[in-house]
Amino acid sequence: MHKSWNELKIECLKCTQCPLSETRNNVVFGIGNEKAEVLLIGEGPGENEDLQGEPFVGKAGQLLDKMLNYIDLDRKKNIYIANIVKCRPPKNRDPFPEEQEACIPWLRNQTLLIRPKIIVCLGRIAAMKIIKPDIKITKDHGTLYNKNGFLFIPILHPAAILRNPSSELDALKDFLKLKEKIKQICNSTY
Numbered sequence: 001m002h003k004s005w006n007e008l009k010i011e012c013l014k015c016t017q018c019p020l021s022e023t024r025n026n027v028v029f030g031i032g033n034e035k036a037e038v039l040l041i042g043e044g045p046g047e048n049e050d051l052q053g054e055p056f057v058g059k060a061g062q063l064l065d066k067m068l069n070y071i072d073l074d075r076k077k078n079i080y081i082a083n084i085v086k087c088r089p090p091k092n093r094d095p096f097p098e099e100q101e102a103c104i105p106w107l108r109n110q111t112l113l114i115r116p117k118i119i120v121c122l123g124r125i126a127a128m129k130i131i132k133p134d135i136k137i138t139k140d141h142g143t144l145y146n147k148n149g150f151l152f153i154p155i156l157h158p159a160a161i162l163r164n165p166s167s168e169l170d171a172l173k174d175f176l177k178l179k180e181k182i183k184q185i186c187n188s189t190y
Contacts, residue, residue, distance in 0.1 A: 001109055005034050008109050012086060015143035018102035020087035020095070026053035027087060030110060032080035037186040038178075039116035040064075040074065040081045041107065042157065043125035044095050050088035055081045064122070067158070067171060071179040078189045082110050084129050100129055117186050119150050120178060123157025144175035144181065151185065153178055 002008035013027045031054050048058035056064050056075075063077065073079050077137040085095040085103040094104075111119070121127040124137040131145050131152050138156075145152040155174045161167050182189050 001112060003113075005113060008106070008113065012106045015086065015103075015106070018085075018087075018099045020085060020089060020099055020103075022162055023029060023090055024087040025050045026180060027184065028053055028055050028083060029106075030080060030082035031055060032075050033078055034080065034114060035113055035188075036078060036080040037117045037189045038079045038182060039111060039114055039118070040120045040122055041126045041130060042081070042083045042122045044083045045086040045088045046092050047088065047161075055083055056158070058161060063158040063161060067175050070172065071175050071182075072190060080110075080114055080116070082107055084126055094125055100125075117151060118181060119152050120180070121154045123155075123160060126157075128155035141170065142177055144177075152183065155182070186189070 002011060006060055009029050012029055015021055015027065028049045042055060045055060046058055046060070049055055055061070068074060068079070075081055084100050084107060089095045089099065119130065121130050124135070127135045127137055127140070131147065131154060135154060137154055141154050141156050143154065153174065155178070156167055156171045161171050
């Protein structure tokens with residue numbers, strides 16, 4: 001385990017543990033407050049993220065920022081955003097299990113350095129990998145889970161909301177539930 005953010009990032013940027021490293025433009029390490037009480041985890045970078053080296057910067061990222069702003073969260077101030085895999089899967093396909101396994105130590109190390117009180121899993125892939133393999137995101141979104149000393153909440157992925165705009169209200173309700181939980185257990189987020 002790396003004990004500093006700088007050391008972890010330097011090593012992660014050099015990673016060649018899986019075939020995704022062969023087609024990437026950039027490693028998408030993560031962004032935000034490295035002492036955040038709230039960690040958001042997506043599945044992996046898309047095309048815009050791969051080009052810019054930052055998570056959630058395309059249309060889904062714009063929607064995520066809008067929802068975060070709705071509950072007074074900001075990716076540069078009071079949260080941290082990372083992904084299960086740090087390199088873009090070709091054509092934005094779901095990351096294969098072996099790619100997730102190769103990359104998950106980076107996320108675990110980030111989580112240990114941050115020590116968040118709440119972990120938000122954005123979408124099915126993140127929720128299945130982090131919370132439980134049989135989670136049904138359309139049914140279980142907004143449910144709070146306690147596991148290994150962390151509080152988890154799965155929320156619909158912003159890209160899924162863009163594909164199905166009628167689900168935006170459910171996601172906003174989940175974000176409001178997140179805000180209430182932050183107010184209850186976090187000391188420095190707001």
